Amino acid sequence: AQSVAQPEDQVNVAEGNPLTVKCTYSVSGNPYLFWYVQYPNRGLQFLLKYITGDNLVKGSYGFEAEFNKSQTSFHLKKPSALVSDSALYFCAVRDGVYTDKLIFGTGTRLQVFP
C-alpha cells in the first residue's frame, strides 16, 4: 500500500530563515505527490504537486518542493519564512495508478516566530 511519512510533528524557524518540512514516501510505481496547508478551522489548501518532469517543483506562496527518487523524499521548502506561514502542512500521495484517492501524512506543524 502507498504511504507517506512526516517524521517531524513540529518545525520551528525564525522569520526570514529558510524552512524545510520533510516527507518521505513509499509507493509501487511512479508517485504522484502533493503538499497541502491547513490553517486553524479551515480546509486544506493546495500548494504544489509532483507528477513527472523537473525534480524541483514550484508552488503557491513562494513554496517549492524537491522530489528525490533515490531517497524517496519530497521535502517542502521556502527560502525565507514568514510568520504568516505558520500552519499545519500535509504531504499526500495518490493511492495507486487507477485512483485519485489521496493518502495523507500525519501533518507537520510549522511555527515561524518573529
Add this chain to the structure above:
Amino acid sequence: EAEVAQSPRYKITEKSQAVAFWCDPISGHATLYWYRQILGQGPELLVQFQDESVVDDSQLPKDRFSAERLKGVDSTLKIQPAELGDSAMYLCASSLVLAGTEQFFGPGTRLTVL
C-alpha cells in the same frame, strides 16, 4: 475564485442523533470526495463520487454513514446514529476528472458529538 462550499461549519449533536452535512463542489468538477479528519491526524477518505456514482466507499462505515450525490452536483453525507467517536472535521473536496489533478477542499464541518 471558485470554491467548494460546505454547511454547516459547526455542528453539535448528542449521540444517537442523526446529522447531515452538505457540500457543493466547484462547478464543472465531476469528482467529489468526503474525508474525515480526526484531531491531530491527516484526512482519511470516506467516499468518492464520479458524477453521481460511488467510485470508492471502502472506508465508509456503512452501518451508520450514507452519502449521496443524486444529480452529480452537490452531495450530502449523513450519520445515523452519531457516536462519540464520530467527533471530527468532515471535509469535502472536488477535482476535475483527469487523474493527477489536485483536489480543492471546502472549509469543512466540525462535528462534536456529546
